[in-house]
Amino acid sequence: MHYGDLTDAMNLTRIIQECQPDEIYNLGAMSHVAVSFDTPEYVGNVDGLGTLRILEAVRILGLEKKTRIYQASTSELYGGMPENKNDKGFYDESSPFYPRSPYGVAKIYGFWITKNYREAYDMFACNGILFNHESPRRGETFVTRKITRAVSKIALGLQDKFYLGNLEAQRDWGHAKDYVRMMWMILQADQPEDWVIATGVTTTVRDFVSMAFNQVGISLEFKGEGVDEKAYVTACSKQEFQLAIGKEVLSVDPTYFRPTEVDLLIGDPSKAKNKLGWVPEHDLASELKDMMASDVELMKKDVTLLNAGHEILKQSE
Numbered sequence: 497m498h499y500g501d502l503t504d505a506m507n508l509t510r511i512i513q514e515c516q517p518d519e520i521y522n523l524g525a526m527s528h529v530a531v532s533f534d535t536p537e538y539v540g541n542v543d544g545l546g547t548l549r550i551l552e553a554v555r556i557l558g559l560e561k562k563t564r565i566y567q568a569s570t571s572e573l574y575g576g577m578p579e580n581k582n583d584k585g586f587y588d589e590s591s592p593f594y595p596r597s598p599y600g601v602a603k604i605y606g607f608w609i610t611k612n613y614r615e616a617y618d619m620f621a622c623n624g625i626l627f628n629h630e631s632p633r634r635g636e637t638f639v640t641r642k643i644t645r646a647v648s649k650i651a652l653g654l655q656d657k658f659y660l661g662n663l664e665a666q667r668d669w670g671h672a673k674d675y676v677r678m679m680w681m682i683l684q685a686d687q688p689e690d691w692v693i694a695t696g697v698t699t700t701v702r703d704f705v706s707m708a709f710n711q712v713g714i715s716l717e718f719k720g721e722g723v724d725e726k727a728y729v730t731a732c733s734k735q736e737f738q739l740a741i742g743k744e745v746l747s748v749d750p751t752y753f754r755p756t757e758v759d760l761l762i763g764d765p766s767k768a769k770n771k772l773g774w775v776p777e778h779d780l781a782s783e784l785k786d787m788m789a790s791d792v793e794l795m796k797k798d799v800t801l802l803n804a805g806h807e808i809l810k811q812s813e
């Protein structure tokens with residue numbers, strides 16, 4: 497393990513010189529789209545110029561022929577512009593870009609500088625244009641994990657309700673396990689190229705919420721529109737997770753709206769499937785099952801701690 501910093505070219509160059517790596521996976525970034533509006537310069541430095549620093553270190557160390565580089569590119573490059581989808585209604589490797597956040601703009605620099613170094617210096621440098629990928633390890637402020645954590649807490653009686661921003665947004669959510677395997681496959685390919693990794697299915701945030709509650713046997717109905725939309729419990733089928741029928745569990749909070757939103761993303765992974773033989777093992781349902789099972793277990797530990805706390809309080813009274 498080495499201490500690294502994408503804003504420090506000397507540090508990166510020294511680490512790469514010491515390690516003489518066969519492969520570099522640049523997954524380093526400030527990756528939260530909403531936060532990038534608050535820290536645009538930092539994001540440009542880390543996500544954009546940080547990519548250049550790695551490429552340039554490999555080049556000046558004379559490792560162009562030894563070190564293969566994977567750049568974590570993103571579906572945020574497309575910005576969800578409907579007119580830029582292909583004939584089949586998907587974004588693919590030839591769809592034009594139109595980023596809608598400082599994060600997307602910084603990542604577009606990372607994309608092009610990777611492609612440029614590949615062409616200019618004949619380096620094995622590739623972009624994986626990954627659509628959203630989730631798992632139980634997803635950061636707690638990204639929408640999927642925020643939902644699975646909140647739903648688990650609400651089902652266990654640890655929390656009353658929760659708040660989200662744009663429920664209409666649609667994302668192509670895949671499982672991180674499948675996507676990370678594909679990152680590795682990209683660097684084992686015969687030629688350096690850019691690849692779209694996606695499931696080809698898109699789902700609204702609202703439907704993701706319903707699916708997460710369904711995992712604990714709770715059905716919902718949504719009422720109201722825009723900032724007034726709310727979700728209420730309509731049925732509970734599991735003995736373990738019983739809530740009052742009609743209970744309000746979700747409201748919209750405009751704090752979570754973004755200055756510019758990416759409304760809909762859906763990717764076409766045909767190239768990765770046909771050329772590299774990538775076969776994803778998960779769909780959204782199995783991914784959600786994984787995330788909910790993990791968060792329910794995690795939150796049950798909170799219940800145990802809470803009960804132990806109550807017991808101590810009772811004894812001290």
Ligand code: F7E
Pocket residue numbers: 527528529530569570571572626627628629637638639640642659660661662663665666667701752753754757758
């Ligand atoms: O938002 C909406 C939000 O923050 C998804 C990153 O890994 O994937 C990720 O970017 C959608 C957006 O991910 C809340 O407005 C509603 O439309 O989970 P997210 P993202 O912005 O799609 C791409 C591929 C990356 O490259 C990024 O690094 O959900 N949404 N309510 C909300 N989002 C959040 N975070 N929190 C809410 O309360």
